[in-house]
Amino acid sequence: MTDPRDFIADEAALLDAGRLDEWLALFAEDGRYWVPLLGAAQADPHSHNSIAYEDRLLLQLRVDRLKNPRAHSQHPASHCQHVLQRSIIEREDAATGEVELRTPFIYVEARGDEQVMLAGTYRHRLVRDAAGWAIRQKRVDLLNAARALPAIQLFI
Template sequence: MTIDHQALSDLIYLDALLLDEARYDEWLALFAEDGRYWVPLKGRLQAEDEKYNAIADEDRLLLALRIDRLKAGRAHSQQTTSTAQHVLQQPMSVASDVGAGVYVLRTPFSYAESRGEDLVTLHGHYIHRIVAVDGQLRIALKRVNLVNAHARLPMIQLFP
């Protein structure tokens, strides 16, 4: 199965769109069964095997629990609901193993999250490891490398 760059980019843009529109169940469905959402504490400087220093490190189960909490209205921090907007640059292919169906892309981003009068703005780049599973593209890893991950960060409620 040949995967072109446009199909990979479209998945990354869809990832951001679903989050911006709070379509969390559809967003979660983009992940592989063993998919991981990771925001390393050291940003781009952190090796992938340094799993314990993280702002967020969630598998599908933990993501599903967080999504259920957001949807149920039980999250005190979401009384006024947060909204988000992702602005992405063009994804760039940084590695691939076509035979194994694994593709890695880097995408610079800006992210804004608003709740009431508060606005959080974050910048960085994503590393998406995308896999082909039964003819479908799925996210095996979404790594969020924040520019200032090492700094004191404001409360982040959603998914940068």
């Protein structure tokens, strides 16, 4: 089984390559993608608004929209690049097979002549499954998340 830190780097590489279906397949059936509006200060997705809080169904709908050739927001197409620091394992639970990691990042998204750069910290909760690791939750704590943000087309 791969090191969970390598899994995080591989996940970012799939997004950078635009391999969205393969990226989505990394999520557990109960997986969630969460971008809190308050960043690291937000304890849960239900006590305050979030920039994004999506389950597998919503993630699938967003992937399908991005792949649709008629998606207005993708003319011209968006591209992204993730720059990651080495992930740090913060917690391992041998009984449940879960591991939690923290990964500082810089994210750049380009579309046409426009480019957006964001920084923050990923907090992944991974669980072991038959194929290796699966994402139970990907939390994206953006640096200064409460400021006015431009429209982000892809997945941070």
